[in-house]
Amino acid sequence: MKTMNELGVPVPTHRAHVIRPLKEVSLEQRERALRETEYNMFSFPADLLVLDYLSDSGTTAMSDLQWAALFHGDESYGRNKGYYVLLDTIRDTFERGDQPREAIKLILSGEKDVETLMDKLYLTADEGGFVNGGQHQLSRPNAFITPQGRAAEHLLFSTIREVLDEMNGPGKEYWIPNNGHFDTTGANIAANGIEPVNMFQPGVLDPFPYEKMDRENPFKGDMDLEKLESFIVEKGRENIPVIYLTVTNNTVAGQPVSLANIKAVHGIAKKYRIPLFFDACRFAENAAFIKQFEKGYEKRSIRSIVQEMFSYADGFSISLKKDGLSNIGGGLFIRDRGDFVQRFSTKNEDVGVRLKEKQIVWFGNDSYGALSGRDIMALAVGIHEVVDETYLYGRIGQTRLLARELAAAGVPVVLPAGGHAVYIDMDRFFEGTDMRIGDFGGVGFTIELLRHYGIRACELGPFAFEWDQRNEEQRKGILNLVRFAIPRNAYSREHIDYTVAAVVELYKNRHKIPKVKITRGAELRLRHFQTGLKPVY
Ligand code: F0G
Numbered sequence: 001m002k003t004m005n006e007l008g009v010p011v012p013t014h015r016a017h018v019i020r021p022l023k024e025v026s027l028e029q030r031e032r033a034l035r036e037t038e039y040n041m042f043s044f045p046a047d048l049l050v051l052d053y054l055s056d057s058g059t060t061a062m063s064d065l066q067w068a069a070l071f072h073g074d075e076s077y078g079r080n081k082g083y084y085v086l087l088d089t090i091r092d093t094f095e096r097g098d099q100p101r102e103a104i105k106l107i108l109s110g111e112k113d114v115e116t117l118m119d120k121l122y123l124t125a126d127e128g129g130f131v132n133g134g135q136h137q138l139s140r141p142n143a144f145i146t147p148q149g150r151a152a153e154h155l156l157f158s159t160i161r162e163v164l165d166e167m168n169g170p171g172k173e174y175w176i177p178n179n180g181h182f183d184t185t186g187a188n189i190a191a192n193g194i195e196p197v198n199m200f201q202p203g204v205l206d207p208f209p210y211e212k213m214d215r216e217n218p219f220k221g222d223m224d225l226e227k228l229e230s231f232i233v234e235k236g237r238e239n240i241p242v243i244y245l246t247v248t249n250n251t252v253a254g255q256p257v258s259l260a261n262i263k264a265v266h267g268i269a270k271k272y273r274i275p276l277f278f279d280a281c282r283f284a285e286n287a288a289f290i291k292q293f294e295k296g297y298e299k300r301s302i303r304s305i306v307q308e309m310f311s312y313a314d315g316f317s318i319s320l321k322k323d324g325l326s327n328i329g330g331g332l333f334i335r336d337r338g339d340f341v342q343r344f345s346t347k348n349e350d351v352g353v354r355l356k357e358k359q360i361v362w363f364g365n366d367s368y369g370a371l372s373g374r375d376i377m378a379l380a381v382g383i384h385e386v387v388d389e390t391y392l393y394g395r396i397g398q399t400r401l402l403a404r405e406l407a408a409a410g411v412p413v414v415l416p417a418g419g420h421a422v423y424i425d426m427d428r429f430f431e432g433t434d435m436r437i438g439d440f441g442g443v444g445f446t447i448e449l450l451r452h453y454g455i456r457a458c459e460l461g462p463f464a465f466e467w468d469q470r471n472e473e474q475r476k477g478i479l480n481l482v483r484f485a486i487p488r489n490a491y492s493r494e495h496i497d498y499t500v501a502a503v504v505e506l507y508k509n510r511h512k513i514p515k516v517k518i519t520r521g522a523e524l525r526l527r528h529f530q531t532g533l534k535p536v537y
Helices: 027-036 064-070 081-095 104-108 114-122 135-139 149-168 183-191 210-214 225-235 259-271 283-293 302-311 339-344 351-363 373-386 389-408 441-453 493-508
Strands: 143-146 175-178 195-198 243-246 276-279 315-319 330-334 421-425 458-460 481-485 515-520 532-536
Touching: 027 441, 064 104, 064 373, 081 104, 081 114, 081 143, 081 302, 081 330, 081 373, 104 114, 104 373, 143 149, 143 351, 149 183, 149 315, 149 330, 149 339, 149 351, 175 225, 183 195, 210 389, 225 259, 243 259, 259 276, 259 302, 283 302, 283 389, 330 351, 339 351, 373 389, 389 421, 389 493, 441 458, 441 481, 441 493, 441 515, 441 532
Parallel strands: 175 195, 175 243, 243 276, 276 315
Antiparallel strands: 143 330, 315 330, 421 481, 458 481, 515 532
């Protein structure tokens, strides 16, 4: 008799406990709503959709333990108990590998012994890592809770700019390289007068046989090492405040980054004494890819792989709305007395103190960072749950399933599938039709998918990345993709089946997909969130 893993179908990893019934919306009603929201995907009322692949951010269905943890939320203004729990969870996850202390259990189980609570949670004196504790977090703060990822990015990049201007005088040019800046990351860097530079690995859209998806992975999210090093030499190390590495690489079709690449980027960063930061939004999914596909890591736990990954980072910003398995949350964490602190602290001021002041001015007291106490508790549970291997393989397996079924039906998806989303290559999708890149066919596709089938996806191509506003050189960095980002723990096989049937039907009728014109706000920053559009039927 076969074992459960040999049956050839995924073993389920959860059961639904609460459901949300969907509305029956007609084609005409969706058409009216599309017209009245200027055909912009971000403006369409979510309640009228069948399926929503706009983002995997904050769209997680929480676990029963997370819902239970909400009741432990402490809404105190100063030093709520969730603050300590969350900081200990960050230490557990990013530093302690296979030896997590799980101090969260003291709270969830109602520990009453005051000495135990003080020694293990409230007065722990950690230092030297990403989260100082006790007095060290007061004199050298290095852990900053924020409402979401972009708030952490804003804190970091505005502070970098401020310090550089103080040290070198205002108005100088700086660059921040990344294996793929997410749109808000790039926008936050640019808003501070620094240039974000993408260093994708060549060959991201190269064909990959879908039969091999369970056995091999080329880690297409890796950073281009040669480009990085020659760029540092060309611009000068002093003009590159930090190097960034995004794990997984959302802009490059959600592809993972290998540990070999992380180590190599770290080597270059050390050689030129530039701090290395991670954009750690989907760190656990990245670790699952390393375990499954990188030689030498098969037998390692997810926790120990995460520990090794982050041992190479000098700091990280993170949106915990993804691999925090939470609906809200983010943070900025910086290695105590590390390269960043040394480079950006001035004679008069520790950079952590400067960051904390800014955090208080913009986001509230450091112990809640604009989150409610109950959100903090659910988040801490979510971070413990996300490193669970069974969950992760179920999660990545579902993404792979959607990619495989679309590929099997001939739809040109980017293979292998990444962790959180499936991307359709729109150049190949429209091959043989008269659709040109400036016609925004990807947007036309998303409009038709929503109009006919009530499914929302997102163009991340020439429209989102402003092809028409760019010069020839900048246009080379724009991939022509549509993304289906899968909410965590929310969809099941029937949702995948419905999606595949709808996309295949549109693919067969691709010559009928309209070109799209921008009717309002072509020059707006992050315009895909806000411009008006019109399909030309
Ligand atoms: N970095 C990456 C790689 C991201 O994917 C995101 C968000 C952020 C930073 C910003 O985090 O939303 O919490 O402020 N990505 C979402 C997405 C929005 O749909 O991919 P945030």
